Amino acid sequence: xxxxxxxxxxxxxxxxxxxxxxxxxxxxxxxxxxxxxxxxxxxxxxxxxxxxxxxxxxxxxxxxxxxxxxxxxxxxxxxxxxxxxxxxxxxxxxxxxxxxxxxxxxxxxxxxxxxxxxxxxxxxxxxxxxxxxxxxxxxxxxxxxxxxxxxxxxxxxxxxxxxxxxxxxxxxxxxxxxxxxxxxxxxxxxxxxxxxx
Amino acid sequence: xxxxxxxxxxxxxxxxxxxxxxxxxxxxxxxxxxxxxxxxxxxxxxxxxxxxxxxxxxxxxxxxxxxxxxxxxxxxxxxxxxxxxxxxxxxxxxxxxxxxxxxxxxxxxxxxxxxxxxxxxxxxxxxxxxxxxxxxxxxxxxxxxxxxxxxxxxxxxxxxxxxxxxxxxxxxxxxxxxxxxxxxxxxxxxxxxxxxx
DNA sequence: CCTACCGATCGGTAGG
DNA sequence: CCTACCGATCGGTAGG
Numbered sequence: 001x002x003x004x005x006x007x008x009x010x011x012x013x014x015x016x017x018x019x020x021x022x023x024x025x026x027x028x029x030x031x032x033x034x035x036x037x038x039x040x041x042x043x044x045x046x047x048x049x050x051x052x053x054x055x056x057x058x059x060x061x062x063x064x065x066x067x068x069x070x071x072x073x074x075x076x077x078x079x080x081x082x083x084x085x086x087x088x089x090x091x092x093x094x095x096x097x098x099x100x101x102x103x104x105x106x107x108x109x110x111x112x113x114x115x116x117x118x119x120x121x122x123x124x125x126x127x128x129x130x131x132x133x134x135x136x137x138x139x140x141x142x143x144x145x146x147x148x149x150x151x152x153x154x155x156x157x158x159x160x161x162x163x164x165x166x167x168x169x170x171x172x173x174x175x176x177x178x179x180x181x182x183x184x185x186x187x188x189x190x191x192x193x194x195x196x197x
Numbered sequence: 198x199x200x201x202x203x204x205x206x207x208x209x210x211x212x213x214x215x216x217x218x219x220x221x222x223x224x225x226x227x228x229x230x231x232x233x234x235x236x237x238x239x240x241x242x243x244x245x246x247x248x249x250x251x252x253x254x255x256x257x258x259x260x261x262x263x264x265x266x267x268x269x270x271x272x273x274x275x276x277x278x279x280x281x282x283x284x285x286x287x288x289x290x291x292x293x294x295x296x297x298x299x300x301x302x303x304x305x306x307x308x309x310x311x312x313x314x315x316x317x318x319x320x321x322x323x324x325x326x327x328x329x330x331x332x333x334x335x336x337x338x339x340x341x342x343x344x345x346x347x348x349x350x351x352x353x354x355x356x357x358x359x360x361x362x363x364x365x366x367x368x369x370x371x372x373x374x375x376x377x378x379x380x381x382x383x384x385x386x387x388x389x390x391x392x393x394x
Numbered sequence: 395c396c397t398a399c400c401g402a403t404c405g406g407t408a409g410g
Numbered sequence: 411c412c413t414a415c416c417g418a419t420c421g422g423t424a425g426g
Contacts, residue, residue: 024314029225031420044423045395053421104314113310116372117221117301127373161366161382168369169362175313176324185358228404241407242411250405 011049014039015063018056022064023104026114027057027122054121061125064107068129071096073136083149083194086140090163090190097171098183105175108133109168137164149195159193166190208246211236212260215253219261220301223311224254224319251318258322261304265326268293270333280346280391283337287360287387294368295380302372305330306365334361346392356390363387 017039022030032053036046050056076088097106104110112130115123141156141163150159170186173179214236219227229250233243247253273285294303301307309327312320338353338360347356367383370376 026223026225026311028223033419033421042396043421044397047422048395051422110310110314112369112373113307114223116369117307123373130373158382158385161370161379162363162386165362165366165383165386166359168366169358172309172313172365173358176309176320176327182358185355186362188355189359189362230403230405239412240405241413244406245411248406 007049011059012063014041014046014049015060016067018060019064019067019107020103022057022060023102023107023110025104027060027111028114030057030060032056057122058125061111061122061129064102064111065129067101068096068108068133071101081140081143082147083144086137086144086163087194087197089137089140090167091187093167094170094183094186097167098174098180106168106171109171134160134164151195162193163190204246208256209260211238211243211246212257213264215257216261216264216304217300219254219257220299220304220307222301224257224308225311227254227257229253254319255322258308258319258326261299261308262326264298265293265305265330268298278337278340279344280341283334283341283360284391284394286334286337287364288384290364291367291380291383294364295371295377303365303368306368331357331361348392359390360387 014035018030018035021035021038032047033043035056036043039046050059072089072092076085076092079085079088108126108129111122112126115126138157138160141150141154141160144150145152145154145156150156166186166189170182173182173185211232215227215232218232218235229244230240232253233240236243247256269286269289273282273289276282276285305323305326308319309323312323335354335357338347338351338357341347342349342351342353347353363383363386367379370379370382
C-alpha cells in the first residue's frame with residue numbers, strides 16, 4: 001500500500017467543492033455529473049474516486065467534519081477547559097456560520113435536516129458528528145461548573161441544550177431571512193446565560 | 198366560475214400526502230411519479246391538478262400552513278392575548294412536533310433548511326410563513342409585557358427569538374437522535390424564561 | 395483518467 | 411382522468 005498524494009489532493013479539492021454544494025442544495029442534490037462538470041472532470045472520472053454516490057456523501061461529511069474541527073473546535077482547545085473554552089466554542093461557531101465557511105451556511109444544519117428522517121449510513125454518520133459536537137459542548141459546560149465558573153445550581157446538560165439552540169436558530173434565521181441581526185441575538189442570549197467575563 | 202368540490206377533496210388528499218412525504222424526503226424529493234403511484238393515480242392525472250412541480254410544492258406549503266394553523270395557532274387564540282396565549286403557542290408547537298403531525302417532524306423545519314439557500318418562489322413562500330409565525334410569537338410576547346405579565350425589563354423580540362430556538366432545537370434533536378427528552382428540555386427552558394404560572 | 399453507453403426516473407406533453 | 415411518449419438527467423458500468 002502506497003500513498004497517492006496527487007490523488008489525495010484532487011480528492012480534497014473535489015470534496016471541498018462537494019461540501020459547498022451540499023450545504024446549498026443538499027447531499028442528495030449533490031449530483032456526480034454536476035460536480036464533475038463544475039470541476040472540469042468527466043463524470044466517470046470523478047465517480048472512480050468514490051465508487052458510489054453514498055461513498056461520495058460519506059466522504060463529503062468527513063471533509064466537512066475536518067473543516068468544522070479546524071474552524072470551530074481546535075482554536076477553542078487552546079483555552080483551558082471550562083468557561084473560557086466554552087465561550088470560544090460558541091463564538092467560533094457563530095463566526096463559522098456568519099462567515100459562510102460553507103456557501104449555504106452550516107453544512108451540518110442542512111445535512112441533518114435533510115437526513116434526520118431517512119435511515120441509512122449517511123444519517124448515522126451525521127448523527128455521530130452531531131453527538132460528538134453536543135458532547136464536547138456538554139462536557140465543557142460540566143468542566144466550567146466543576147471549576148466554579150458557573151453557579152452550582154446550573155444543570156450543564158440543560159444549559160448546553162439551550163446554547164446549541166441559540167446557535168442553530170441564528171444560522172437558520174440568517175439564511176432564511178437574510179437577517180444578520182440573528183447572530184447578535186444569539187450572542188446576547190448566550191452571554192445572558194453565562195457569568196459576565 | 199363554479200367550484201369543483203370533488204376535485205378539491207381529491208386535491209386535499211393529494212396535498213396532505215405530499216406534505217408528509219416532503220417532511221421526510223424534502224420538497225425536491227417529492228416527485229410527481231412517486232406521489233401518483235402512492236395514491237393510485239397516473240402521473241399525468243396527478244400532474245393535471247397542479248401544472249408544474251413548483252405549483253405542487255407551493256400548494257403543499259399552503260396545505261401544511263393550514264394544518265399548522267389548525268394544530269398550533271387556532272387553539273391558542275382561544276386564550277386572551279398575553280402570557281397565557283404565549284404558553285399555549287409554545288405547548289401546542291411542541292405537541293405538534295412530538296405527535297408527528299407530519300411524518301418527518303415539523304414540515305417547515307425540513308422545508309426551510311432545504312430552501313434557505315435557493316432563491317425562488319418556494320423559498321419566498323416559506324420565508325413568508327416563517328415570518329408570520331415569528332411575528333405572531335413576537336407580538337404575543339409584546340402583549341404579555343404590556344399587560345404586566347412579564348418583567349418590564351424584558352426585551353420581547355429577544356425573548357421570542359430564544360423561545361423559537363428552543364422549539365426548533367427540540368424538533369431537530371428528537372428527529373436526529375431519536376431523543377424524546379429533547380421536548381422536556383425545551384419545556385424546561387421555556388418555563389424558566391417565563392414567570393411561574 | 396477518458397468516451398460511450400446502460401436502465402431508471404425525472405418533469406412535462408400529446409392526444410384522447 | 412388515462413396511455414404513450416418526449417428529452418434530460420440520474421447513478422453506475424464497459425472497455426480502454
